[in-house]
Each structure stands twice: as C-alpha cells, then as structure tokens.
Amino acid sequence: MAALVTPAASVVSELVVRGRESAAVLEALLQGGSPQEHGGIRELAAEILLCCDRALAALHGRDGVHAVALASRKRRSSEPDGAASQTRPKRRMRASSGSTAMRVEKRSTAEDGHIWRKYGQKEITHSKHPRLYFRCSYKHDIGCPATRQVQQPDDDLSLYVITYFGDHTCCHGDEAVAAAEEKDVKMQPFVINFGIGSATESSTSGSPWQNSDDGDGRSEIPRSSHAVCLPEGGEADELRLKVTKVETTSLGSQPASPAAAELSSSPDVSCASPAWDPLSSCWEWDQFVESSFDFVSRFIDFDDF
C-alpha cells in the first residue's frame, strides 16, 4: 500500500524542506550579525525565494525540476503470510519496500533537514561505488521510519544519487521533533560555526549528528550537532556557507574501500573537503545555492505497488 507521490508533490516537499533549512540558517545568520555573513544572507534569501517559487510552480503543474516517475521498484513487501516471515525475530521487512521512494540526484549533497545515521554499506554490482544506507536518527526515538540511500554513479563522480524511503514521522510529528530538538537546539537544527572547512576536523571531535539508536537502542537522542560552517574566507571566494548537519562524522577508521572512504563519513571530508561528503550530511551551502536547482535534481516517485 504505497501512497503514490506525484512528482510535483515530491518537488514541493523537497523545496519546502530546503526552504525551512534556509530560513533556519538565515535566522541564525541574522542573529550573528557579522559583516561576512551578509553575502550568505543574501544568498540564503535568494535560495528561499527560489524554493518558494519553484514550489509554487510545481504546485501549479509547472515543476521546475525534472520529475520522472519510475516503476522500477517492483519488489513489493511480501506480506508475512506466515511462511516467509514465520520466525524472523531479527530481520525485518525492508523499509524501502513498504513506502514511497524519492530519488534525488545532486552534485553535492542532499540536505533534507533531517539527521541521518548510517547503518550499512553495500557494494552494488553495477556500480563502482558502494551504496550507503542511512536511517533517521529518530527512528527509535520517535519511530521515524525514514531511510535514505546514497550512492555515486560511476559515470559521474560529481553526482550523488540519494534515494529517500519512508516518511519522516519525526518531521510530521512536530511534537516529537520539537521535543527532540529542544533538548539541544530549540527549533534550529543548525548551529553556526565560523570556521573554514579546514578547521572542520576539529568539529569532528563533536559526536556526529547521529545518535545511536540502532537496534541496540544504545542511545536515544542525537546530539544534534548540526552546524553551519562559515568559511573564514581562505578559500571562500565570496562567502561559503557550509551547512553541516553533523559537525563531522568522526570515524577515522579505514573505510572498506577507497570509494567508501570518499563516500563514507571520514574525518577529513567534513567541511574541509572541497566537495563535501554526502554521507556526512554536510554540504557546502554556497554550492548548494549556486546549483541547488541547476544541478540535476530529479524527483522520482517510486510506486511500491
């Protein structure tokens, strides 16, 4: 029973999310009131306006982004008729097979305003790069079933394909989200940091944005160390606003593979890396603003059934 999501709806959803993020950052910037931030503020304002504009266009049937409906996901969640799922205390159904999916291809990273926790990595036969699996950090906290997959197409290394599965109950349920957010950040999922990416590593010190809520249920609430890194200007041509969902995914351990290293959250990649690493959920705001809508941004709806 999958709710069919229209391309326009997906687009609007994404745009609205971005709009919110932009607004949050903008608000933070306004509070800071640093001269260097003016540039960022302007861009953020432009971004917000653009989001709204696009959203409206999409709502009116004129989606500004390429929307394509895919029906490739034929795999359906077989009902536990009894035999198959008779005794599986552990493994559970794939979250991706029971809900709508939205694929987004972006050049940098896809920030959706949510905190993700990596729970797996898998090498795909047709792809040179591994696919990373993330789940909402609030999964166990408030039962958010949302998950997402990040993968780099072998043909375009500068592109990241992020597929979202499930709906964010943590988002819809403001209460839960609010409660979780209030713990650290009131309403803002972001923390403003004025430091270039290079200093990012230091940010790594902080615990990643994810909270361990794995099946173990070790931790409950994420530290929410989302941060917006404002480059000092060293490499910032204008004003590079890097919004890091997580200060940095620590993890210096060796990735399974080179590709994984690039994709997986590595300490060096955080804000410091020129092209932020999607897995860490850290993106360069400036890139985002520049190409947020220029880059291929396709919202594809998978109809589970």
Add this chain to the structure above:
DNA sequence: CTAATTTGACCTAT
C-alpha cells in the same frame, strides 16, 4: 566510558 561507525553475516525479494 559512552557513543558512533565499520563490516561481515543474515534475510528478503526477484
């Protein structure tokens, strides 16, 4: 010590 990530194993769907 606590928490997050990594990685191999397990399980489901095609």
Add this chain to the structure above:
DNA sequence: ATAGGTCAAATTAG
C-alpha cells in the same frame, strides 16, 4: 541463485 537491504557485534574515536 543472485543482488540488495538490514542487523548487530566489533572496532574506533571522543
């Protein structure tokens, strides 16, 4: 049988 997705123990980092 194969590929893909998720779990969970082990490892690493703060």
